Amino acid sequence: MKKDFIIPYLKTLSLDPENQESPIHFLDRWKTPKDYFYLRNHFAYPQIIPQPFYLTIQGNVKKPVKITMNDLHHLPSKTIMLPLECAGNNRAKFKPKVYGEQWEEGAVSQAKWKGVPLRELLNRAGLLDGSKEAVFVGMDFGERKDLEETFYYGRSLPIEKALHENTIVAYEYNGKPIPYKHGFPFRLIVPQWYAMASVKWLQNIFIIKHEFNGPFQTKDYVYYPYKDSDKDKRPVTTINVNSTIQQPMNNSIIEEGPQMIKGIAWCGTGTIKEVEISFDYGISWRKASLKWKESEKYAWVKWQFEWQAVKGEHTILVRAHDTEGHVQPLRPFWNRKGYGYNAVQKANIKVE
Amino acid sequence: MKKDFIIPYLKTLSLDPENQESPIHFLDRWKTPKDYFYLRNHFAYPQIIPQPFYLTIQGNVKKPVKITMNDLHHLPSKTIMLPLECAGNNRAKFKPKVYGEQWEEGAVSQAKWKGVPLRELLNRAGLLDGSKEAVFVGMDFGERKDLEETFYYGRSLPIEKALHENTIVAYEYNGKPIPYKHGFPFRLIVPQWYAMASVKWLQNIFIIKHEFNGPFQTKDYVYYPYKDSDKDKRPVTTINVNSTIQQPMNNSIIEEGPQMIKGIAWCGTGTIKEVEISFDYGISWRKASLKWKESEKYAWVKWQFEWQAVKGEHTILVRAHDTEGHVQPLRPFWNRKGYGYNAVQKANIKVE
Helix, strand or coil, X not given: CCCCCCCCCXXXXXXXXXXXXXXXXXXXXXXXXXXXXXXXXCCCCCCCCCCCCEEEEEECECCCEEEEHHHHHCCCCEEEEEEEECCCCCHHHCCCCCCCCCCCCCCEEEEEEEEEEHHHHHHHHCECCCCCEEEEEEEEEEEECCCCEEEEEEEEEEHHHHXXXXXXXXXXXXXXXXXXXXXXXCEEECCCECHHHCCCCEEEEEEECCCCCCHHHHCCCEECCCCCCCCCCEECCECCCEEEEEECCCCEEECCEEEXXXXXXXXXXXXXXXXXXXXXXXXXXXXXXXXXXXXXXXXXXXXXXXXXECCXXXXXXXXXXXXXXXXXXXXXXXXXXXXXXCCCEXXXXXXX | CCCCCCCCCCXXXXXXXXXXXXXXXXXXXXXXCHHHXXXXXXXXXXXXXXXXXXXXXXXXXXXXXXXXXXXXXXCCCEEEEEEEECCCXXXXXXXXCCCCCXXXXXXXXXXXXXXXXXXXXXXXXXXXXXXXXXXXXXXXXEEECCXXXXXEEEEEEEHXXXXXXXXXXXXXXXXXXXXXXXXXXCEEECCCECHHHCCCCEEEEEEXXXXXXXXXXXXXXXXXXXXXXXXXXXXXXXXXXXXXXXXXXXXXXXXXXXXXXXXXXXXXXXXXXXXXXXXXXXXXXXXXXXXXXXXXXXXXXXXXEEEEECCEEEEEEEEEEECCCCECCCCCCCCCCCCCCCCXXXXXXXEC
16 A cells, blocks of 8 residues: 655645745754745736746946856856745744734745856856846746736846855755745845845846835835834844744643753854753753754754753743844844744643 | 646644644634544554454443444434534633643534444343443543553433433544544544544443442542632533624734624534624624534534624623523533533624
8 A cells, every 4th residue: 555655744834925944843854855945926927938047137336237048057057055034033923913924934045046147147248347136037027916017026136246256146946956936047045144135047137326115125125113114224134143933832742850941042143153942931941952064154053952852831042143143032023024033933832 | 838726735733642723713604624623632553453343232231242244234323513623622721720731622523423322232132220321432542640550531411411312422523434533443533522522443332330439430520620629520511502793803903894703602502593793892792693404413503694894993792692581691600621612602803
């Protein structure tokens, strides 16, 4: 008799557009296989028709250029392992609740991306004086219901970030062409920024002399600290230091005796320096042991802590520190659209 | 280029044993395909070795019998469409939180089961005087960590329920042999009871003259109204009247104008009589329109309500009534192990 395998699945939040989160609690690898990599879409999947595929660079440049897959294959490449985290990861945990996709812990996944540094390509086009931002436009488009207008998905980077040596135009994911749902043929990969910056199905790059004001830049992916006013708004950019308890699951029942508490931690500035665990609501903290992925400075770290579980109810808190002095807070920074959640994760456990 | 289909997935709660919930919000059919039917296991999947498969009936009977698949195929059958609902469905919503698998709305799925009324089989064996309960034992077994002992999964029914004309030993699911993960080759199907009674991989039936006291009967699947005492405990049996809002999703953002609010409702006594919606926290209620599955008295009903959505924030409440006078309460009946949740479902919606 054919037995089906026991495997985890993505968790569906919506199908139109498709938004599904990673079963992060059940994955133990450095590289997330494509079937377990979270999916976050703003629109329907695009048709990818032109053959050969190409990418254009235009705007404030000496010479607009068209770049093909073949061109990319012949340029010096970089391969970078990093987590992509949706800015809305953990949105479901904000109190008061905020509207939007109710992501729990699974809007983060890690892969190894191979591509050409964007600055190599920008140099080909030749930036002219006054270049302030690079705008990246994907092939995906649709109507925004709030604006009653059709947009392509587009985001910009400050020119310095666009020119950063590790900002790449990727054409491989874990050693293979990028999966269709993750941006085939070309995807911008922006280390240390939330993943809205890593534009999928990248088709056009515009160099501009002003600030880009597309809706995915000026309406969405903005921190609004107040419910009823836009006061003090600021853009969502780098990833906040964060960690996830993969096992044991929150509100689960486990056996007494030695139990491994484990998870991952990552950040958007520096690297992870320390992960700590508290069993007393943050009064005292104990160090978890860390495992770094060799020679991958952006990759998440794996942490674990061997716990002698004793009968009763326990609350486990976990927090990560980065090398730049950032640490996860006990309470999240609430904002109206629910971005950048990085409060200490908590697991209530019953030991029987 | 091969495009993957856009499909929902089961949501993984645990892999060992495998517990995964149905993407109930994204299903619109009367019959849940097997890949979307929730999985609730107490132990690892059993090896199913004997060929031919058979089922035994023994204990307080005139003549113990062995029943084969071939025997079942030659007996008069019944085909019944009904929802199976895990007693822990919606457990994640209890406040204070309770331990155990954190099921949200998806621990309920519906299928069409074909089988032979159990009473036909019990008549073959011949019940002796004093028969009080029938005990059903599956092929799945394992150690219970709380008891440090190995058990087969076993549950009993009062003899009257065992003899009910619609309690069947099923051998087909939606017109095909029962999927392995859902109880192949034989599964007991007990309409109107929570699904812990519908024993999978059914192998042995014992007729007893006393009350069965296995741990899945006397420790689990018991309502404990108090956190620290077993006072007033009572067994979990019939399904409480319940309903689910499938769309729109809680905390989602939708467009203004006509919007369909829709879902399903089901019950364990009588049939669904009415489903109502409130936009004012239960002060006033408006009737949803209902669709019954013809000639399937146990099947869930589909309900819908066309709403003229106006800009702003809204809270939608939905409640179902059965024909026996039961109605969903505004607050759940809290119990320590988190069974039988059936409070009115709520969806907070923002209309833009």
